[in-house]
Amino acid sequence: MKVTDINHIVKDNKEHYVATDRQAAAGRSTAFFRQLTTLNETQYQRYLADLQEKIYKQGEKIKEKADIKAFQEYRMLISELLGEAASNAFACIKSNVFDARGRHKVFLVVRSVNQKLEELAKQILSDQRDNLRLLQMVDDIRGMLVDLFL
Numbered sequence: 001m002k003v004t005d006i007n008h009i010v011k012d013n014k015e016h017y018v019a020t021d022r023q024a025a026a027g028r029s030t031a032f033f034r035q036l037t038t039l040n041e042t043q044y045q046r047y048l049a050d051l052q053e054k055i056y057k058q059g060e061k062i063k064e065k066a067d068i069k070a071f072q073e074y075r076m077l078i079s080e081l082l083g084e085a086a087s088n089a090f091a092c093i094k095s096n097v098f099d100a101r102g103r104h105k106v107f108l109v110v111r112s113v114n115q116k117l118e119e120l121a122k123q124i125l126s127d128q129r130d131n132l133r134l135l136q137m138v139d140d141i142r143g144m145l146v147d148l149f150l
Contacts, residue, residue, distance in 0.1 A: 048084070048117070048120065051077065051080060051081055051084070052081075052120070052124055054077055055074070055077045055078065055081060055124055055128065056124075056127075056128075058070065058073055058074045058077055059074065059128050059131045061074075062074055062131050062134060062135075063130075063131070066134060066138075068138070071134075071135055071138050074131065074135060075135060078125075078128075078132070078135075081121055081124060082121065084117070084121075085117055085118060085120075085121035088113070088114055088117055089112065089113060089114040089115075089117040089118040089121070090110050090111065090112060090113060090118075091110070091111045091113045092108060092109070092110050092111075093108070093109045093110075093111065094106065094107070094108050094109075095107045095108075095109070
């Protein structure tokens with residue numbers, strides 16, 4: 001047996017171990033990424049459930065006693081819900097195109113990414129319709145007062 005043959009065998013075994021280590025590391029990183037994604041999804045679901053509960057509680061407070069502070073907090077919660085729905089339930093794709101005559105056109109495509117979040121937002125808004133109507137009246141009155149003083 002020649003020395004070069006032994007080096008060749010050691011080299012082949014070393015490559016085998018390196019490939020095996022890479023596969024094991026890739027499996028571990030995939031498992032970690034999957035666990036991290038699952039953790040983030042559960043935290044996000046908990047956040048949405050907490051936001052929904054806060055909106056319903058604030059809506060009940062408004063039904064019992066309608067004051068400006070309650071409306072402001074309610075508006076903030078609704079804005080937060082709509083912001084979450086807009087940023088996480090939809091994806092916006094913008095494309096710039098030139099037509100046959102050389103005119104520039106911009107197309108904006110909005111796609112629904114998270115159907116469950118969109119349905120949750122619609123459900124909350126439909127359940128809170130009366131409170132939102134009250135909030136709209138308060139904003140209308142505030143607008144009239146601002147117009148009166150200007």
